[in-house]
Each structure stands twice: as structure tokens, then as C-alpha cells.
Amino acid sequence: MGRHSLPDSRAAEGRRDRPSPRRRRRTVVIATLLVLTVATGTAVAAKAGLLSFSRSCEESTVRLSVVASPDIAPAVRSIAERAPAEEMRADGRCLVVEVLARDAHKVAESLAAGDEKPDFQVWLPDSELWLERAKGLGEGVPVSPSDSVASSPVALAVVPSASRKLGWPEKTYSWSALVAELGADRVRLGAADPARSATGLLALAGIGASSARQGGDSDTRVAQTAKALAERMSDGDAQVLGTLARSTSGAEEGNPKRNQAVLVSEQAAFAHNAEATGGGELDLFYPRDGAPLLDYPYTLVNEADLSVAESRAALRFMTLLGDRDARAVFAEHGFRAGDGSAEDSLVAAAGGRKPQPYATPAAEAPSAKELRETLGMWTITVQSARLTTVVDASGSMATPVPGRGQSRMDVTKESLIQALEQFTPNDEIGLWEFATTLDGDRDYRRLMPTKRLGDPAEGGGTHREELTAAFAGLRPVPGGATGLYDTTLASYKEARSTFVKGKFNALVILTDGSNQDDRSISRSGLVAELKALRDPERPVPVIAIAVGPDADRDEVAEIARVTGGDGYEVSDPAEIRAVILQAIMAAGQNGLVAQE
Structure with a gap:
């Protein structure tokens, strides 16, 4: 199903000359609305109250709650006031729209968490990038985007x-x-x-x-x-x-x-x-x-739970936001049309003047991956990181990655070395490896201490150079199994005991399997230990990455979330670099950086 189009009065104005592939790819699942307007045609539209009726609004109303980005909320509120004034109807009932101003990043975080049922049916963030943020790990409140109502x-x-x-x-x-x-x-x-x-x-x-x-x-x-x-x-x-x-x-x-x-x-x-x-x-x-x-996508929230009346009201209001009068209101507040086309008078009032290229087609929207990497870079750059990297060295890491001609370990090492390039000399990074009986009775071994990348190394060079060589030297242990639980507990204890204030402290664990050490602590025991060790004043989130089809994402997620971190899954180890940056960004957003 393609992206839903607004009514003809809006669509006739055309689209941006060079729509980005990301914009074309965005799928829309406003199923109820499409049933109303396409599947059953004009007769249903009349029955639903999408056409005008004269019955008094005092008899019945349908209410719609809209949360909008603070910059566009005044314009949307002004347009919404037309509905009761002109006795506009949806589903045969008069339409009343409440517009609330809320910061898009706060709404996205709330929807991604999915902890509470939203008190609104429509969301107008200032950018579609928040829709990706709202999806989180796919366990939050679902959102269904449609076309842009304005742009800037x-x-x-x-x-x-x-x-x-x-x-x-x-x-x-x-x-x-x-x-x-x-x-x-x-x-x-x-x-x-x-x-x-x-x-x-x-x-x-x-x-x-x-x-x-x-x-x-x-x-x-x-x-x-x-x-x-x-x-x-x-x-x-x-x-x-x-x-x-x-x-x-x-x-x-x-x-x-x-x-x-x-x-x-x-x-x-x-x-x-x-x-x-x-x-x-x-x-x-x-x-x-x-x-x-900024593209202000009209977005349904938790569409499957909307009543028929709410769905029809949402369609009616979307139609209203796209009509000629609404476009004039948006322009009065300094917004361009949804396709990005520029009016000279608006540009002049904003401070633009020829030959500034204000009518140049908009830059192609960055992909979700590019945005994650940019945010990860930002977090790393402005908040020095202290990371202990713990890498699975069990025998299964020798398994070839389909289509790459390399093992899981080879691709993992390359990804870690590439990720290392994103860190500054002030960032502190260390390295552990783990597999059963790797070091006597222990399943883990510390290869490099967690210290500044710019620090001098004993044999010359820097800690960054030593760490790069240590990543390159990682090898799967023949016959070694995954000693995940004991390793997680030991590395977490050390990361907590060597905590540094003012930095983003975290433990990054990469594994391609579930725990296979029968002598280790149990999962429930590990979770209880981590819960007891966690200190909100000295946060050390675990970023657990399940690599390949044999890894248990649910297992690592349960372990990580106890610490304030989360679990991630990658089918190809080449994705590790992007996931680490994404995870750092997410943890940084959640305030997991202790202040000086």
C-alpha cells in the first residue's frame, strides 16, 4: 500500500520535483480511512457525514485530540476552530478538535516506551524523523503517517x-x-x-x-x-x-x-x-x-484502537488541513506548502532574498541509518564515552557470514575497528573476550584496560593503536562455548567500580549465541545481581548486541534493560557499527550520563 494522498484540492498542486526515495518508501496503514474514501465511495462518505448536513450540533459531537509540534500548533489550532464555527461534520456528528502543543522528542520517547495509552489520536511532529524514533524497538505505540500538511x-x-x-x-x-x-x-x-x-x-x-x-x-x-x-x-x-x-x-x-x-x-x-x-x-x-x-507529517496514533467515529473524524480534519483556507493560514504563520514550494513574500518576511537559493529543491532526506549515525557521532563528540567492549570468542564465531566470504569474527572485528574511528582521543575504551574455560575456570579475559584512546602506549604509539591491534587479533576459540552470564556479571562489576563521572559509561557486549555454561550463574540470578548493582547516580547501561541467527535477542534484552540499556539484534555483523552508535544515542537521550 502506498502513502495515502490528501484530497484532490491538495493533491492537484503537485509534489516536490525530486521526492526523496525515503519519502516514496514511507508506507501508510490508514486502513479505516481508505475503506471510507475508496472502497465504498461517495455513498459511504455521505452516510459518514463527510458531506455537509444541517442538523444542529447540539445533538451530537465527535471529539478529536491532536498533539502538534509547538511551532505549528497555533496555526493548527486556528484551523481547528473553523470546525465547530462552521458546523463541520464527521460520521454525521459535529467535529470538535482539541490541539495540544508538545515537543516532538518527548512525544516520540513516550510512544516508543509504550508505557501509557496516548491521550490523543493524531500527532503532527515537525519532522518524519520522529516517526522512526517513536518506533523504538518495535514494542511501543504504533504510528501511521500520511502526507505533510506544511513544510519549512x-x-x-x-x-x-x-x-x-x-x-x-x-x-x-x-x-x-x-x-x-x-x-x-x-x-x-x-x-x-x-x-x-x-x-x-x-x-x-x-x-x-x-x-x-x-x-x-x-x-x-x-x-x-x-x-x-x-x-x-x-x-x-x-x-x-x-x-x-x-x-x-x-x-x-x-x-x-x-x-x-x-x-x-x-x-x-x-x-x-x-x-x-x-x-x-x-x-x-x-x-x-x-x-x-521540516515536513510535518499527519500521523495517526494507535490506529487499530481508534473507533470508527475517531477514524472518520481524523480523515475529516486531514481534509480540512489541506484545503485552500488552511493553506492560507499556514502561510500567514510562515509555513510553506507540504511540497516545499516557496512564496517570495513569505521568504522575504523570513529574511531571505535573491540570489539566495531558497527555491532550490530540498535536500534528499537522510535515511534512518544516517540519522542514527549522526546522533551517535553527536553523543560521542559532545559527551566523552567510557566503554568496555566484551566480544564473544566462542567457536561459533568462526561460522561464515553468507555472501561475504568472511567469518562472523572477521566481520565483527572490521566493524569494531570502523566504529573506533568515530571516537575522540578523550574517549576511553577497553576490550574483553569470552568463551567457556578461556582462562582456567573463568569464561572471560581482559585484553585491554579501559582508558583514553589518546594515552601513550608502553611500547610507543597510543592506546587507540594498541586497541585496534587487539581487535584485529581476536580469534574464535575452537570448541569454546558461550559463557555469557558469568562474563556479563564480571565485566559489569568492573565497569561499575571504575566508573568515571561526566562521561557516558557503558558496557558493550557482542554475542552470537545464548549462554551455554551450565556451571554459571542462572539468568534470573544474573538479573537479580545486576538489579542490585545498578546505581542511578552512577549509570552503566549494558548495550547487548545479538549477532546472527543463533543469538537470543530476548535474552540479551532482558539482561540489558535491568541496567537501563537495551538489547539489539543484527543479522550481519557489518551492522554492528551503526547499532553501537544508535545505542549510545538512545542511552544518551535517556540521561544516562553522570554529571561532574
Whole structure:
């Protein structure tokens, strides 16, 4: 089933010239709505109350609760007020829509956890990236996305004195060149936390993609950019605008605590300029290699549990958000149409001007994997990590990986060495291996201590170089079985006893099988021990990765979750690097970093 289209009045306007493959791939499962509008046709639509009736609204109503991103909530609320005023109906009953403003990252985390039944039926996040976050490990509340109701590109807003130094509006830049120019001219740049802001994350991903196209050591350049952004980071989009110099006075703009440029959406700049006085309006730079879009997908929440009346109300409101009057309301609030097309008057009010490439087709949306890696890089860069890596060396790790001509161990080693490149010299990483009777009666052996990658090694070089060699030297133990439980307990105890405040402390365990040591502690005993050892003031989450078809994801997940971590499953060891970054990001979002 393809992505559901809005009614003809909206669809007739066309689509973006170059829709991204990710956007085309997004599947939609608004089954009830499609039954109403396609399977049974106009007669059912009339019976359902999608056409107008004159019966008094006092007799019956159907209520719909919508949670929207704070930036778009006022516009959606204004449109929703039309429903009772014009006696709009769904299922023969008058439609009443309540619109609540909530941060998208908080909603996504709540849905992914699935701990409580949502108190709303429709969600309008500012970006589809939150839909991936809301899915979590597939155990949360399901979401069903449809088309975008509006959009806004991510751009660079600059105070006038700094924009003139950068050659605005005549001079244009790619993302990577723009960031480099800001650093060269020492223009103070601020951004919202990419872990909490779609604007911040999409901008950072855009900078990374632009830097990669430039070639050279792009990872280092992007990490440097992330580090600089972290020093001037705000919690959210509204807060980052508050960090700007508020006047053109020399004292204000010379204040080192005040930013001269911020990464924001066009709509945020529009709203800021509408209220700015005394020359406080912002100028916008649009990257010539394409600005990513905030796309505001209309999303059903827990669709299977919606009543027929709620489903029909959701369709009626989706139709309302796509009509001519609604589009005018969105434009009045600074939003583009859902296809990203630009109106010159809106762009001018936001601070854009030709020849800035504000009408250039939007950059292709980054994939879910690319976003996970960007967030993982961000977490690693701004929060130094202390990781103990524990690798399964049992005989089954010699099993060939289908289609690769390498064993599980070979591919695992390559993935770990690649992941190591993402860490800075201040990050601390160690290595253990495990298999039954590996070291006398013990199932585990510490190969490298957990210490700074930049520390000098005894024989010359650095700890990073020693660790790389240790990863490369891992070998399966012939006849060795998986001694998972004793190893987990021993490595967790050490990670907890050597805990370092101010860093992201974690234990990364990779295994291709379930516990096979009959002499070890039981699973229930291990869980009880870990639960007793866990200290919220000194968090050490376990990131447990089940590798290959023989691994037990449920087993490692149960063990990891006791510590505040989680279990992951990869069919191909080549996926390990991305999963480690994803897991670090997820744990960092959950506040598992002890402060100094």
C-alpha cells in the first residue's frame, strides 16, 4: 500500500520535483480511512457525514485530540476552530478538535516506551524523523503517517552585521563552506540540541553530507563542527533564538555570550522577524546544496484502537488541513506548502532574498541509518564515552557470514575497528573476550584496560593503536562455548567500580549465541545481581548486541534493560557499527550520563 494522498484540492498542486526515495518508501496503514474514501465511495462518505448536513450540533459531537509540534500548533489550532464555527461534520456528528502543543522528542520517547495509552489520536511532529524514533524497538505505540500538511526548510539565520561580513545576500555557500566560513570569521554560531531538535539534527546531517562530498577527512571536520555547536547549544528551537544578539549596538553584538548566527527553520525566522524591532530582523542563508525540510507529517496514533467515529473524524480534519483556507493560514504563520514550494513574500518576511537559493529543491532526506549515525557521532563528540567492549570468542564465531566470504569474527572485528574511528582521543575504551574455560575456570579475559584512546602506549604509539591491534587479533576459540552470564556479571562489576563521572559509561557486549555454561550463574540470578548493582547516580547501561541467527535477542534484552540499556539484534555483523552508535544515542537521550 502506498502513502495515502490528501484530497484532490491538495493533491492537484503537485509534489516536490525530486521526492526523496525515503519519502516514496514511507508506507501508510490508514486502513479505516481508505475503506471510507475508496472502497465504498461517495455513498459511504455521505452516510459518514463527510458531506455537509444541517442538523444542529447540539445533538451530537465527535471529539478529536491532536498533539502538534509547538511551532505549528497555533496555526493548527486556528484551523481547528473553523470546525465547530462552521458546523463541520464527521460520521454525521459535529467535529470538535482539541490541539495540544508538545515537543516532538518527548512525544516520540513516550510512544516508543509504550508505557501509557496516548491521550490523543493524531500527532503532527515537525519532522518524519520522529516517526522512526517513536518506533523504538518495535514494542511501543504504533504510528501511521500520511502526507505533510506544511513544510519549512532549515537555514542559517544571521544578525545583519555578521551577514554583511559573509556577503549576504549575493554570496552563496554549500553547508560545509558556510560552516567553515563562520569558523574563519569567528562568527558565533548556535544551534538546538540535535538529540531534541529536528532542526538541529537535520542541519548537522546536512553539514555531514556536504562535507563528505567535499572529500578529505570529512569525519574530523564534522566532529569539530559538532564540538563547536555543543559549546553554544540550546535545549530547543525556541531557546536558540533567545541566544542571539538582541540589538545592533556594539556592546550587544560584542558580547561573547550572544550568538550572531543560529541554525533554525525558515518559519522560526519568520516568526522572529515578525516581532523584531530596532533592526533586530535576521537575514537567511540557504545552502546551495539543498536545505533539509521540516515536513510535518499527519500521523495517526494507535490506529487499530481508534473507533470508527475517531477514524472518520481524523480523515475529516486531514481534509480540512489541506484545503485552500488552511493553506492560507499556514502561510500567514510562515509555513510553506507540504511540497516545499516557496512564496517570495513569505521568504522575504523570513529574511531571505535573491540570489539566495531558497527555491532550490530540498535536500534528499537522510535515511534512518544516517540519522542514527549522526546522533551517535553527536553523543560521542559532545559527551566523552567510557566503554568496555566484551566480544564473544566462542567457536561459533568462526561460522561464515553468507555472501561475504568472511567469518562472523572477521566481520565483527572490521566493524569494531570502523566504529573506533568515530571516537575522540578523550574517549576511553577497553576490550574483553569470552568463551567457556578461556582462562582456567573463568569464561572471560581482559585484553585491554579501559582508558583514553589518546594515552601513550608502553611500547610507543597510543592506546587507540594498541586497541585496534587487539581487535584485529581476536580469534574464535575452537570448541569454546558461550559463557555469557558469568562474563556479563564480571565485566559489569568492573565497569561499575571504575566508573568515571561526566562521561557516558557503558558496557558493550557482542554475542552470537545464548549462554551455554551450565556451571554459571542462572539468568534470573544474573538479573537479580545486576538489579542490585545498578546505581542511578552512577549509570552503566549494558548495550547487548545479538549477532546472527543463533543469538537470543530476548535474552540479551532482558539482561540489558535491568541496567537501563537495551538489547539489539543484527543479522550481519557489518551492522554492528551503526547499532553501537544508535545505542549510545538512545542511552544518551535517556540521561544516562553522570554529571561532574
